[in-house]
Amino acid sequence: MTDVATAVRQLLTTAPEKTLPITYQQVAAALGLTPPRTIQRVAQALEQLMRDDAAAHQPFIAALVVSRRGDNMPAAGFFELAVALGRFSDDTTQHAKAYRHEYQQVLASRSNA
Numbered sequence: 001m002t003d004v005a006t007a008v009r010q011l012l013t014t015a016p017e018k019t020l021p022i023t024y025q026q027v028a029a030a031l032g033l034t035p036p037r038t039i040q041r042v043a044q045a046l047e048q049l050m051r052d053d054a055a056a057h058q059p060f061i062a063a064l065v066v067s068r069r070g071d072n073m074p075a076a077g078f079f080e081l082a083v084a085l086g087r088f089s090d091d092t093t094q095h096a097k098a099y100r101h102e103y104q105q106v107l108a109s110r111s112n113a
Contacts, residue, residue, distance in 0.1 A: 005045040005052075007031050012064045013110060021066040021103070024075070047081055054085040059105035073099060 011030055015022060022030075028038040046062040053060050060082065067075045079095050082088035088098045 002045060002048060004031065004033070004041055005048040008042065008045045009049055009061060012061050015064070017107060017110075020064050020107075021072060022064060023068045024065055025068060027065055043075070043077060047077065050078070050081050050085065054087060059109050060087065060102050061106055063099060063102040063106050 008027060008031070011027065012022070024039050024042050027042045031042075033041060042065070046065055050060050050062045053062075060078075062078060063074065065074060065078075066072050073096065079088060079092070079099070082095075082098070082102075083090050087102070088095060
């Protein structure tokens with residue numbers, strides 16, 4: 001796991017629930033990442049965490065990070081990778097429901113840790 005991915009997991013594991021979800025930009029700022037490619041580095045770290053979580057049969061901690069655009073949902077890459085990893089259906093009409101379920105699973109797993 002990269003240093004950024006490790007730092008992102010630590011941040012998301014310890015963030016107070018009332019501050020969640022958090023945006024990609026907020027993650028970058030909290031980690032002190034500086035340009036260039038700050039959001040890209042956060043996204044790559046989140047993708048690594050998704051692969052790790054899928055391999056460990058754990059909820060995607062990356063579900064706690066959302067785009068500042070849209071309706072409090074992750075960026076498209078989250079859904080694409082969730083489908084590729086077999087966690088979400090390729091039926092895009094089911095993605096919002098699957099995301100909300102994943103989000104709740106992550107919150108539950110954090111409180112059980």
